[in-house]
Structure formats: C-alpha cells, structure tokens
Amino acid sequence: MVRKIKAEVPAPVILLGTKTNLVYNIFYFVQTAVLLIAGNKGDLEDFRQVCVTAGAKTATQFACLFSELSAAESAQQVIEAFESLIREAQLHQYYHPKIFARCKRPNIITMTKLIIALFGKSPKVKRRRPFLSL
C-alpha cells in the first residue's frame, strides 16, 4: 500500500429483531463477513508508507484478502479485487451453509437502527414552561 491501508467491507447484512438477539446478529456478521485489505494508489511509489510485505502480513493476521492496486492506472485491478471478494464470499457461503440457513429474513439495517438497538433511544427530556407569574 502506498499511503495507508483501508479495509473494504462488503455491504453487511445483519439480522435485527429484539435486543436479545443482537449479540447473535453481530456474531453472525463477524462470522460471515469477508474482508479485503486494499492497498490503493500503487502508482504513487514515492509516497509509499507501508510495504507490500507489511500489508500482506496484516491481511494474514486478520484472515483477510489482500490486494495492491492502482485505481488510476488499472480499472482491471479494481475489478479483480472485487471479483476475489465475491468468490471468497461465495465459497464461504458454500462451506458454511448453516450460518446462512439461520438467516431467514435478512434485513439491511441502518447504523442508526443498530445504535438504537444497542443503547436504546435517548430519553426525551420534557421542558417545562417557566412559571413567570409572581
């Protein structure tokens, strides 16, 4: 990677029901997410801060895919990175069908919903009208 490492996470599909199964849902996401560390801007060799070996090592450490590419020079490299991500996700689905079988009605949820489910809604503070008469 030239300047920094970014983890590109595929769109998460998280089951969300009640608060009680939220832990399971997060666990489900962690189990099913396929990650790719993409080292972009490969053409800017002079600005490199992270060497290829360090990028690849981090990817191995976190069981991620790794790809060095340059979006400016080659769209093909970007396509290949995404294709490898899709292939890996398909393989994962093939080898772990039970995890996906549990996902009967997957909903894509917003971050706001996730935060509300985790911490609850913030209590509404009722403002009292000041009592002005003497």
Ligand SMILES: Nc1nc2c(ncn2[C@@H]2O[C@H](COP(=O)(O)OP(=O)(O)OP(=O)(O)O)[C@@H](O)[C@H]2O)c(=O)[nH]1
């Ligand atoms: N030279 C070069 N420039 C790139 C490459 N990919 C993106 N850029 C440029 O980097 C700038 C920022 O790109 P963005 O897609 O906005 O990425 P960002 O995550 O918002 O910003 P960065 O933190 O700079 O990556 C834009 O001017 C892009 O044209 C690349 O592979 N090579």
